[in-house]
């Protein structure tokens with residue numbers, strides 16, 4: 001395998017950048033765009049997956065079709081003692097935009113308490129009031145500007161367009177059960193029941209590739225290499241100077257004059273570091289990887305569970321309407337032909353309430369799958 005010095009010996013200027021970013025996902029896309037705002041800086045973004053050109057990626061209702069597809073790494077966890085020994089499916093984006101190209105687009109920031117705890121632990125600049133200006137700067141929220149929200153940023157944040165009555169019914173039920181209603185999960189209090197906002201623009205997914213990376217790449221100083229798998233970080237002594245990548249069946253080095261930035265996601269960033277000799281020395285030696293830096297990489301992973309609730313309902317979900325074979329809406333393109341959505345104003349008006357009341361008379365004879373219900377509820 002080639003070493004870092006090969007980068008200097010056979011110096012090919014087309015492979016030399018100021019910054020090399022591994023992963024064109026949420027973090028990588030934003031970093032590439034922000035670094036590239038200085039037009040004198042050359043940035044390379046290395047992405048293992050393909051471009052995000054297929055329309056299915058950009059059609060919110062079709063998100064479930066992306067999981068376990070060629071745009072997904074299709075990872076599975078090990079048997080989990082806490083899950084009765086079951087293995088869990090772990091979708092992760094493998095495409096421009098990374099997981100922001102296949103996620104469910106819900107716009108909810110981290111909890112204030114988490115940021116403030118990080119600041120208390122000594123991470124200066126990571127308290128909630130420190131990071132809030134950056135959230136505002138990122139946002140173009142269709143509800144307008146406020147203390148908590150911004151306008152004019154690259155990331156479009158919108159209310160859902162379907163305003164499906166099932167969601168109204170669920171929210172009413174939650175309030176009846178004593179859960180506080182809220183107007184904004186990113187406002188003063190995060191907890192409560194409410195309609196989500198989404199990272200969507202004009203009814204289409206606003207991934208970080210759409211919001212940040214494509215506009216940045218159009219400026220010329222940000223180069224995006226797709227179908228390029230980073231296989232290890234290259235070093236000169238203790239300094240990371242580039243990345244070795246596998247592309248078109250051959251290994252090639254890319255050099256970073258300033259920094260190598262690993263943004264390959266919660267699973268693949270540690271993976272790449274381990275392959276590069278950064279990790280627990282004993283574990284690396286057992287795998288015949290020469291340890292370079294002995295660090296607990298890959299430990300302390302935090303994830304959140306996703307638990308779906310399944311109801312029986314006589315209400316046809318949007319997803320079923322869009323995908324049932326007999327329907328004129330038999331592909332995701334049919335989404336355009338669905339009945340008009342409830343306007344946002346209807347949320348608090350009698351119109352929405354009337355629909356919710358009608359739902360009380362539902363007969364549980366038609367089965368909707370979990371995906372149907374979630375799709376219907378969200379989009």
Ligand SMILES: Cc1cc2nc3c(=O)[nH]c(=O)nc-3n(C[C@H](O)[C@H](O)[C@H](O)COP(=O)(O)OP(=O)(O)OC[C@H]3O[C@@H](n4cnc5c(N)ncnc54)[C@H](O)[C@@H]3O)c2cc1C
Nearest residue numbers: 023025026027048094098099103104105106230264265268
């Ligand atoms: C199914 C699902 C639903 C979600 N729903 C929501 C939601 O509704 N709202 C929300 O806020 N968050 C949601 N999330 C979480 C959110 O999408 C992620 O937290 C976020 O996208 C992670 O960003 P990242 O940059 O760390 O990684 P990613 O966006 O996953 O980017 C990592 C990128 O690195 C690439 N890569 C990995 N290894 C290599 C390598 N060796 N060489 C080259 N490239 C590599 C990957 O292909 C990928 O493109 C969801 C996530 C998933 C998976």
